[in-house]
Amino acid sequence: MLYDNYHEQIYDTAELEQRIHDLMEDDEIMKKSGIYSYVLSGDLRDLSFRTFDKKQKREAYERQQGICAHCGKHFELEEMEGDHITPWAEGGVTTAENCQMLCKECNRKKGAK
Ligand SMILES: [Zn+2]
Known part of the structure; x- marks a missing residue:
């Protein structure tokens, strides 16, 4: 999938390797498997x-x-x-800063809209 999307673009592989390495070291990132997608796509939601x-x-x-x-x-x-x-659909990431707590009732109503 990634290959299909990105193989026509040229990347500096050494720089990519470094970015991936730095991201792997970052404990804040929950989804390590998303790092490769993120480096290529720039979409934080991949992380x-x-x-x-x-x-x-x-x-x-x-x-x-x-x-x-x-x-x-x-x-x-x-x-x-x-x-x-x-x-999420507008690019919102899953972090504590982007989290608000709703009661189940309100969350259900919001989801129904
Ligand atoms: Zn409520």
Whole structure:
């Protein structure tokens, strides 16, 4: 797949190797398998998963102090779901900074739109 998309472009392989090496060392990046795609495509979404992990959700939850970003009511962490502030479809990455916690009700309504 990558070959089909990129084989006509010429890359400096030494520079690519270095970038891949640097990214592999970065513990913040969750999806190491996405590094090759990212280096070629420049799309940050290749580096992260679409769903938030527990740590990211907890961080967003604590930042919001348990308040749903939509309805403004307080919920327990288990009653909430992570939502991309900048939508995934618009290039939003799956990081704690781009995560807002919504109660399940609001998240369901938002998804239904
Ligand atoms: Zn809500």
